[in-house]
Amino acid sequence: MPKICLRPKLSSPEDFSQEWHPLVREIYAARLQNAQEVEKHLKRLLPPEGIPDIYVAARRLSEAIDKGEQVLIYGDYDVDGANSTALMVRVLKQLGAKVSFFIPNRLVHGYGLSLSGIEALTAVPDLLITVDNGIRSHSAVEQLVKQGVDVIVTDHHEPDTTLPNAFAVVNPKRQDSQFGSPNLSGVGVVFYLLLALRQFRREQQQAFPCELTEYLDLVALGTIADIVPLDYNNRILTQAGLRRLQSGQGNIGIRALCAVAGLSIDTLSPSDIGFAVAPRLNAVGRLEDMQEGVCLLLTDDWATANDYAHLLDELNRDRKALENEMVIKASATVDSSQAIASAYLPQGHEGVIGIVASRLKSRYQRPALVATDTADGQQIKASLRSINGVNIHQLLEKAATQLPEASLHFGGHAMAAGLTVDKNYYVPLVQALNQTFVQEIGHIPEEPLYIDGELPEHLLDVNWARYLEQLEPWGAGLPIPTFCNTFTVTECRKLGAQHTRLMLRHPQSGKSLPATWFFHSVDWQYGETIRAVYQVQVNRFYGDERLNLLITYAESPHYHLLS
Template sequence: MSTNPGPSSAVPIVIKRRPESPAMGGPFADLHPLLTRLYRARGVCSDSDCDLSLGALHPFESFLDIEPAADLLAGCIRAGGSILVVGDYDADGATGSALAVRGLRLLGASGVAYLVPSRFTSGYGLGPAVVDTAASLGADLIVTVDNGISSLAGVRRAHELDIPVIITDHHLPGGELPRAAAIVNPNRPGDAFPSKSIAGVGVVFYLLAAVRARLRGLDWFRSGRPAPNLAQLLDLVALGTVADVVELDRNNRILVEQGLRRIRAGRCSPGVTALLRVAGCDPGTVTARDLGFAAGPRLNAAGRLTEMSLGVECLLTDDPDRAMAMARELDTLNRRRREIEGEMQDRAEEVLRDLVPDAAGLPPALCLFDADWHQGVIGILAARIRERYQRPVIAFAAAEDGILKGSARSIEGLHIRDLIAAADRCRPGLIERFGGHAMAAGLSLRIGALDAFREAIVAEAHRELGDAPPVRELISDGELPARDLGLDTAERLRSAGPWGKGFPEPLFDGRFEVLERRVVGERHLKLRLRPPGGDSIDAIGFGLGALPVSVGHQVRLAYRLAVNHYRGVSAPQLIVEHLE
């Protein structure tokens, strides 16, 4: 376990209140004034913007290439052909793979299989070796999920073997697109689909909808084979969307909300229910936060430490007992992942302390490498160090034949993939391959190129960020009156989501008197607090147990108001994000 003491940030933390939004748009009907204020601050300006029904989703027709992709799949289904789904080894790829397999079977496909390349032996995406495996399995058609936009060599190999490829992806393309039979990706040039932040699993959902429409037009669905309701698969879409930390624009919020409703009603795959239960979450009251911080990490653990096939099988089985057994395996892997992560973070802190004694003297971008680091955990490590030091971080682990695999995480306002691309242009030949998003990217380079790459990426980061010292800003929605620090408000906030990236969960700030203080779980700060003129309330600060807070102190908090369920009793509780 990590022994890093003290608060989670090594840079100054500033609580900054969100500016009041002008009352634009029409009035909200029957909406609490607090929610009205919170929604307006997040760009929701009318009742129509609050509509999270399936009918408000963007139509699939605006996806470039979705019609030829649907034609290919419909033809393969009608001919009884063999379809191979090639996924990715993260939660988005796993949920997308399970969604594709389940959805194609519901549409009448008789031969559907999946393959998730190994992080450790095959690498990311549709490589030539993966295509050779697909050929050996007798695939008539390959469908990628959450990958493929950079798989130039893999698609060329598929051409040689006369296997058509449909690419479904959401990552940013490079300068050249693969010559696939169809590319369904909202971020390819010329694509008009409005929700550019849709996750890979969401792209698959849209493709299934297009295939269903095509099959319906071909009179495929009859009395013995009714057209399926694809909405029954939205639990997988919700889990993958939240776990991939994409921006929750309105379209993504619809997908997540509709999936959450099905999970709460018990109308979801046994695997999703099992993942929530092993994490101690009640599926009947599940929130997007539960998907992101409980189910998602356990699903991801398979791809990080072993093979993601365990995670996909957990999502594919219809047997609740088998799903629970696999969820327990995933939970065990996640516990091991936490241990490895703690050891790696301790080592990273040692490296940084050796580099400079004061965090303010660190370079504007951090490139970290240790020969003993686990390749599957470097992404989490990069995220932890990024959060603590408020700098873009690229963590590297040794792969094979002198190659380093790197995982990058960025800060708000800095596009990490573009930063890596700029470093590549500045020092061509250093990077073997790279790809990703604005906030996360992956790359590989030769071990001998690490120092030169570090110099290039630091120079580019300095050009983008300048000399301003990093500060972590907590954006607060203001102060809650003491009368609103109750269970009704906490439950209202919980049900008002889904909250997530781009539509942040409400964070408040205020002053409190400390009535009780103790440390629980060795490192968590448990408090009993009283706001001015109000009743006492419980609070907990995860990882804040070392803070010097005493009974009688006046403290200022940045906090979330949550519902705490304990021994059948529900009560309001403050989740402390920062304490002064």
């Protein structure tokens, strides 16, 4: 049972404009250091200065455009990687570059710039640019350099102690970075490289017939999907991208995905993107080939986009079924007695183990690892997901030093990582991870369930939910406002196999409120009193707007968990 407590203040509510509702000032004071961070104007976006190698890369890219060199964009198979690829290809084509792209297949080539991925290229380019990957691809970069290829690495993942021997390595997480927003997504790094390219070409009095703000919807999608912290700079990028989509001027492929998901473009929210749009785009990279996802983002033809969107929608249904099956198997075999909850599924699908790890992390409230065999049966691939206070990437780095002979390859960041290891070393690796956890951290950090207080009865309505929508984006690093109240259950029924639909009555006013609790199935009785932690949302259906409470945690003296 988590400890529920008020989110601590980072600043004073009095620092924020009196135009805001008093509760909004309290909410901001618990998230922001000062009132200036509320402003989300593009003119306040940080300049590219401070990102290492960014102008070196811009100069080389400009040269490739002018000389008509062959430029290859080497992407990644997740949403951030697909948007990074699409953004780079779209802009470079507008600038007249000879550009193509390659997305490695998760099951064939593995993650990132790899030797097998290089072998799959149909032609050797003059310039290869990685997007959302490459920061640890030392051997692959060396191979390309030997072939006479200039390599520009753009990435946002954690670097090694040494950098790849590339022409330029553009990463705001480099130790020598002086950029004020190290939390850029992969597509955010690409956007900044293009800003630097525009600046360089204008200084050289060269053409740049492209309006980069037209592509901020791609930046927003990648930023939200990759769950990077929404710091001040990322909020500016994300809000501008959302506004473009809401205006109906956004990417046709994204709009087609919204259509198949039944979303209204003019009220599109970060949660719509995170829970409906991104999973559909991710599904093709998990189960098949993200080349199709990039083609969706590159087309300007509605019929073509619609065909791709329906394909991705079908794949997402397949992904959900596979995920549910694997969660059941993982839950039956998981070792939850250790610091890291681990499950080995020999016949699991590589493309889904990351989602299963996320589900186990949420269920057991500790870092989780889910592993499966590679296609050749010689190695094991695993995905790890972590909790606040446990940097899983650092744990991997330290555990790896205990197994220098294990042929361990890994990458990621504090909250998520992926690895490949020889099969014989899987069990020793899990043991090393748990030992490292005990030595470095000692115990599972207790994660408080932070709330913004009890919501007054007069704010339990759809107008308050609409008001909070206007303050978006909320997300990682800027948590969505969360409240806690006591209610009486008047109706409780299953929603599908895993979720619960409720009707709750506010005890003082008697107001009846619909609520949903995803991934929890409970059997509360009529008249039962519960304490619920929740967020407010606007439920839109054929033009009708109603309040819905989205429960994130609830407890009752007679609470009974079915699944």
